[in-house]
Amino acid sequence: MNNLLQNLTNVGKKILTESGVNDAINEAKIIIKKTLKRTELEFITYPNQEITSKQRKLILRNLIERTKGRPISKIFGFKEFFSNEFVVNKNVLDPRPETELLVELAIKEFFELRERKVSLLELGVGSGCVIISILLSIKKNKVSALGVDISDKALSVADKNIKKFKLEKSLKLKKSDWFSNVRGKFDIIVSNPPYVRTSEIEKLDKEVKLYDPFIALNGGLRGLGCFEKIAREAKCHLQENGIILLEIGFGQINSVKKIFEKMGYKTFLKEKDLQGIIRVVGFKLKKTLKVKAKVLTSNF
Ligand SMILES: C[S@@+](CC[C@H](N)C(=O)[O-])C[C@H]1O[C@@H](n2cnc3c(N)ncnc32)[C@H](O)[C@@H]1O
Numbered sequence: 039m040n041n042l043l044q045n046l047t048n049v050g051k052k053i054l055t056e057s058g059v060n061d062a063i064n065e066a067k068i069i070i071k072k073t074l075k076r077t078e079l080e081f082i083t084y085p086n087q088e089i090t091s092k093q094r095k096l097i098l099r100n101l102i103e104r105t106k107g108r109p110i111s112k113i114f115g116f117k118e119f120f121s122n123e124f125v126v127n128k129n130v131l132d133p134r135p136e137t138e139l140l141v142e143l144a145i146k147e148f149f150e151l152r153e154r155k156v157s158l159l160e161l162g163v164g165s166g167c168v169i170i171s172i173l174l175s176i177k178k179n180k181v182s183a184l185g186v187d188i189s190d191k192a193l194s195v196a197d198k199n200i201k202k203f204k205l206e207k208s209l210k211l212k213k214s215d216w217f218s219n220v221r222g223k224f225d226i227i228v229s230n231p232p233y234v235r236t237s238e239i240e241k242l243d244k245e246v247k248l249y250d251p252f253i254a255l256n257g258g259l260r261g262l263g264c265f266e267k268i269a270r271e272a273k274c275h276l277q278e279n280g281i282i283l284l285e286i287g288f289g290q291i292n293s294v295k296k297i298f299e300k301m302g303y304k305t306f307l308k309e310k311d312l313q314g315i316i317r318v319v320g321f322k323l324k325k326t327l328k329v330k331a332k333v334l335t336s337n338f
Contacts, residue, residue: 041088041089041090041091041093041094042085042086042087042088042089043070043081043084043085043086043087043089044085044086046070046089046094046097047063047066047067047070047085050062050065050066050067050069050070050097050101051063051066053066053101053102053105054066054101054104054105056105057104057105059104059105065104065110066101067081068110069097069100069101069104069110069113070097072100072110072113072114073093073096073097073100074089074093074097100113100114106244106248107243107244107245107248107249108245108248108249109132109245109249111126111132112126112127112128112132112249115127117132117133117165117167119133119135119137119138119167119171120138120141120167120171120174120175122170122171122174122203124165124166124167124170124199124202125165125195125198125199125202126165126195127195128249128251129189129191129192129194129195129251130164130165130191130192130195130196130251130254131164131165131230131250131251131254131255132245132249132250133164133165133167136285136311136312136313136317137167137168137230137285138171139285139309139311139317139318140168140228140230140283140284140285140317140318141168141171141172141175143283143307143309143318143320144158144168144172144226144228144283145172145175145176147226147281147283148172148175148176148180148181148226149176151225154180154225155179155180155181155182156180156181156182156225156226157181157182157183157184157222157223157224157225157226157277158172158173158181158182158183158184158224158225158226158227158228159183159184159185159186159220159224159226159227159228159275160183160184160185160186160227160228160229161186161216161217161227161228161229161231161268162186162187162188162229162230162231162232162254162264163185163186163187163192163193163196163211164187164192164195164196164230164254165192165195165196165199166185166195166196166197166199166200166209166211167199168228168230169183169185169209169228170199170200170203170205170209172228173203173205173208173209174203174205178205178207178208179208181208182208183208183209183210184209184210184211184212184220184224185209185210185211185212186211186212186213186214186216186219186220187211187213187214188213188214188215188216188253189251189253189254190213192251192254193211193213196211197211216264216267216268216271217271217272217274217275220275222275223274223275223276223277223280224275224276224277224280225277225279225280225281226280226281226282226283227272227275227276227280227281227282227283228282228283228284229264229268229282229283229284229285230284230285231257231264231265231268231284231285232253232254232255232256232257232264233257233261233262233264233265233285233286233287233290234255234256234257234261234287235257235258235259235260235261236256236257236258236259237259238261239252239255239256242255257287260293261287261290262290262293262294262297265284265286265290265293265294265297265298266297268282268284269297269298269301269303269321270301273301273302273323276322276323279322280322280323281306281320281321281322282303282320282321282322283307283318283319283320284318284319284320284321285317285318286316286317286318286319288315291308291316291319294319295319298319298321302323302324302325303321303322303323303324304321304322304323304324305319305320305321306320306321306322307319307320308320
């Protein structure tokens, strides 16, 4: 193997193809670009550029990591989500494109509330990609936000991202087992809880089962355990007319609706992702449906 960029790309493609990576050529290019810290333009403009043997070794090391199933985001410690780059590591779920729908819908709800100061809670904040993306899209003085997670290690990644995006003033973090350490009521609660059946985790791609934390995936026997807990406890933490928006898994809509409706909520929103799967569901408490919204501040 020689040290020309173009040749390295072909070698990378071969290595990744042989290990079963689907989009081998694209992934090889990304690994090379990221290792060399090159832009797309530099990469295209100088395909015959020589690189040092140290750089070649680094590229090879990263390609080999990828053949073991480690996603590119977890090799380099960054993942793009909602047009921003978030710090990630093995202690947080890799932000998923389908979760951007939850962000979009939450932002829409914020705009419905217009002039009010809004209190926002995210349960299972992970890297912070969801709540931070929401905050970056709205006026920060209009919101007080809290993100909770049961994992200290995930909270420390979320903290890095809060600093990266300079949101220390508007977003606080707390360790909490769902609502166990949460005080006060919120206008908007969002969550992408773990919803994979325990028995299914072993069958997931190695990128997921080996590199996403078990605690971020495991939804228990039927994949619905977290929804049951959240439904039970959210009642005491919703403002009048408050809403809860949840990401759900493939085929879970009827079960999740049933859990929430049995506990006194009304489904007001069901939204499909780009694959046509109902991915986000929204609930309100039944008795507050017709109550006029009051200006309330959070007290967490
Ligand atoms: C599917 S991940 C979502 C992470 C992030 N919000 C995202 O969408 O990328 C679920 C998160 O819930 C957290 N979690 C699991 N059980 C929890 C519990 N009992 N209380 C609070 N958070 C929990 C996990 O640590 C993980 O960060």
